[in-house]
Amino acid sequence: MAKYWVGVTSDWHDANNWATTSGGAGGAGVPTASDDVYFNSNGQDLVSAATSIVCNNFTLESNSSHIFLMLYQGGIINGDFIQHEGYFAPLGGGGYVLEFKGNWLYDGGTFSVGTGIGVDPTCLFSGINKTFVNNNLAAASFQNFSVTGTYEFSGTRLSVATIFQGLDISGVMTIKGVAQNINRIDLKGGPFTLSGTIDGGGRFFYWYKDNSIMPISGTIKCRYFRFYIAGSDNKPLNADLNVDGWSNINQDWAYEGVEPWIDTNNGDVSCIVLPSVSGSIGLYDEEYTIENVSTNDSPYTSVDITKVKIHLVGKLVAGTGGIATLVMIKGYLWDGVVWQDGGNAIITGTSYSDRTCSTSLHIPIDTLSKLNTLKLKLEVGDVIDGGLDKGYVVITHAYVEVEGTAYYNQLVILNARSYDIPCEVEIEYNNDGQIFRLDSNARHYFNKLTIHCDSADVDTAEFDCATKNAEMWCNGKFDIYENAFPSAVFTLKLGNGVHVFRQTIDFYFSYSSGSATQLVVDPGEGTIVLWPKGRQI
Numbered sequence: 001m002a003k004y005w006v007g008v009t010s011d012w013h014d015a016n017n018w019a020t021t022s023g024g025a026g027g028a029g030v031p032t033a034s035d036d037v038y039f040n041s042n043g044q045d046l047v048s049a050a051t052s053i054v055c056n057n058f059t060l061e062s063n064s065s066h067i068f069l070m071l072y073q074g075g076i077i078n079g080d081f082i083q084h085e086g087y088f089a090p091l092g093g094g095g096y097v098l099e100f101k102g103n104w105l106y107d108g109g110t111f112s113v114g115t116g117i118g119v120d121p122t123c124l125f126s127g128i129n130k131t132f133v134n135n136n137l138a139a140a141s142f143q144n145f146s147v148t149g150t151y152e153f154s155g156t157r158l159s160v161a162t163i164f165q166g167l168d169i170s171g172v173m174t175i176k177g178v179a180q181n182i183n184r185i186d187l188k189g190g191p192f193t194l195s196g197t198i199d200g201g202g203r204f205f206y207w208y209k210d211n212s213i214m215p216i217s218g219t220i221k222c223r224y225f226r227f228y229i230a231g232s233d234n235k236p237l238n239a240d241l242n243v244d245g246w247s248n249i250n251q252d253w254a255y256e257g258v259e260p261w262i263d264t265n266n267g268d269v270s271c272i273v274l275p276s277v278s279g280s281i282g283l284y285d286e287e288y289t290i291e292n293v294s295t296n297d298s299p300y301t302s303v304d305i306t307k308v309k310i311h312l313v314g315k316l317v318a319g320t321g322g323i324a325t326l327v328m329i330k331g332y333l334w335d336g337v338v339w340q341d342g343g344n345a346i347i348t349g350t351s352y353s354d355r356t357c358s359t360s361l362h363i364p365i366d367t368l369s370k371l372n373t374l375k376l377k378l379e380v381g382d383v384i385d386g387g388l389d390k391g392y393v394v395i396t397h398a399y400v401e402v403e404g405t406a407y408y409n410q411l412v413i414l415n416a417r418s419y420d421i422p423c424e425v426e427i428e429y430n431n432d433g434q435i436f437r438l439d440s441n442a443r444h445y446f447n448k449l450t451i452h453c454d455s456a457d458v459d460t461a462e463f464d465c466a467t468k469n470a471e472m473w474c475n476g477k478f479d480i481y482e483n484a485f486p487s488a489v490f491t492l493k494l495g496n497g498v499h500v501f502r503q504t505i506d507f508y509f510s511y512s513s514g515s516a517t518q519l520v521v522d523p524g525e526g527t528i529v530l531w532p533k534g535r536q537i
Contacts, residue, residue: 005017048072065085089112121143177203187205315393324383326384331344412437432461437468
């Protein structure tokens, strides 16, 4: 049955928001697994699904540009997903799965999976012999991505999907590429697990970070597989770091004193019992040690954090004497020397909202893990109105926001594995001092290996087999791509292993008058085998 959105409220799960005809009378019932769902020019703009959804085919039609759909708990789309317009926004956090069982078509609007507190959503593609097509001008952005079925990825947009966190492939990901139209998948995070297959004529683009690990299992035989170190040596940092387990606060935040002032005696929520006096600055102050802070497997080797802000998400609950109209909670962070004043988080209203201690904290932190040892002190500030029994402040979760500069690791270590025919492994240097190192005291099997660098900012670069005593077996050409390294010293460290090259070795460097380009070959005490006889260097 067809179900059309005619929402008078924003709730997906309200039966009155659905009709059996476009623009028809509501009351047709919430969509089921066999119902086809349509959004067009009718109905309220905001569509919110607080619990998981289910439907057969899902369509955002070309006249649905006003629709903003927010998912909080994932769901299952049994048929095809088609988006011509509108905003499709699975929200971050929650650890939920949104499963697509059919074809996936995106040629308009915005598709963007958010990031938030906790584990971010996974988009699961489980259909068999299905297609994923991005014909939009905009990117399709995912956090965690899983392919258990068989999908061909293609589209008029060359980069058809961008994945910012984890990728798991136990099925088949076919990336289409024909002549000059080479589609691409971008992985900009981790973890990356592969027990299935990546194939096709397209390109897999792995933006390698410090926490990235190249899987040793599965099959890689797409036409191109490129490694690229994500980011330069430093970048602005603005990250939200989760505080785990806020619903059981006394396990995750150690406290000093006789007993904590944030109790769990109001059902299953953490709450602050407000004092009866109207002015209460300095009351109930206790110290907590921040523990179990998730740093989201940061790619940074070090950071220079200049600002730290404390976020509390909460609301006011009435007591027998009424309800306060405003509560100020003051936050401090101990930096090892003094308590740094974090300003006030102002809690108002009976609906949950995110409140920030508004004054930035300036504390010396050079690694994100150091946040786990900081001490936090919270004080109840002014409490306005509410009578003698003012009730509670209910806190559902908290997180720490940090700003500053992040410094990337310029070393990539690649696990030993095989890249099958016709895959060409591409290694791209984009910033000074980068090293690609082969790991594992084992042999790395390449069909073809190509090294790229067109950045004049690269002064030194290195490809290292020596440190881990790794070996190369190149079935095809070993190539430094034409006009590479405009002004750099590129060092090839071969070490003491045996390296086998079955085709041409072609080093084609950029050259111009005054260029500083140099090739340094550190042969170690190993062996280079050119086989069969007659191949060229």
